[in-house]
Amino acid sequence: MEKLIENVARASTATKVAAVAGIVILVTALNYFAMGLNMGPSISETETRIQRMRNEQARLDREYIEKTSIANNLNQFRREKELLEERLRQALAELPEDKNIDELLQLFQDRAQKAGLEIGTIEPQAAVADRFFARIPIPMTVTGTFHEIATFFDALGRMQRIVNVTDISLDSPKDVSGKVILNGKFLATTFMFVDASAKPPKGGAK
Incomplete structure (x- = not known):
């Protein structure tokens, strides 16, 4: 390492400038490749997307529960309607709308x-x-x-x-x-x- 430093110290000014320029280029290239390897979404973006998906799933779950409840109530309403229609038929038999x-x-x-x-x-x-x-x-x-x-x-x-x-x-x-x-x-x-x-x-x- 000491010999490398001595050689650099004894080198001409042009050589020193070239060496510095090479180092700068090397660092720049390393930074470029490092950035290239990190082109995917960040942790923050991933967390946001996960939370958004969870919210959407919760919304779909609520809609499913609501629609299931409506379907069950619809069946109940149908049974009640049939019962009322039967009672109406019985009432009209006792008290018809025509003289007959x-x-x-x-x-x-x-x-x-x-x-x-x-x-x-x-x-x-x-x-x-x-x-x-x-x-x-x-x-x-x-x-x-x-x-x-x-x-x-x-x-x-x-x-x-x-x-x-x-x-x-x-x-x-x-x-x-x-x-x-x-x-x-x-x-x-x-x-x-x-x-x-x-x-x-x-x-x-x-």
Whole structure:
């Protein structure tokens, strides 16, 4: 090392300048290659990218949970909707939106026949509106035994559509083949739903 220093000291000025220039070039080259080897992202940039990816993953997780919850609630809403529709069908069977008088009178005939009862007269009257429903009075007369009349009334009470029986009158008993036959008179009242928000047709009755 001492000999190298002595040689440099004895060297001419031009040689010393060339040596210094070579050293500068060598250091510059080393710095260039060192920088070339470190062209990738820095630790700070990598940490930032990792944090950004974690945030995105957390957002996707939240969206998945929210959508799963919505899907589960949707199934629950569908079940509740089906239940409400079934209840509505049952309610409309009890309180229909139409009179359906012909169908109702046929049911009366069927129930009377099964009870062994004979219907004398059956006279549906005009509907009487009362808030959200209307009453449809149906005066009736029948002929039969007390048991047959009672069986008929019980059958009317078991119908899906609401039918009330009032103003019952039984009279004129007579013996027919060992049976006491009575004349029955009563008022059967059924009901229908009335949409209070619906406007009556033009020119029609209110």
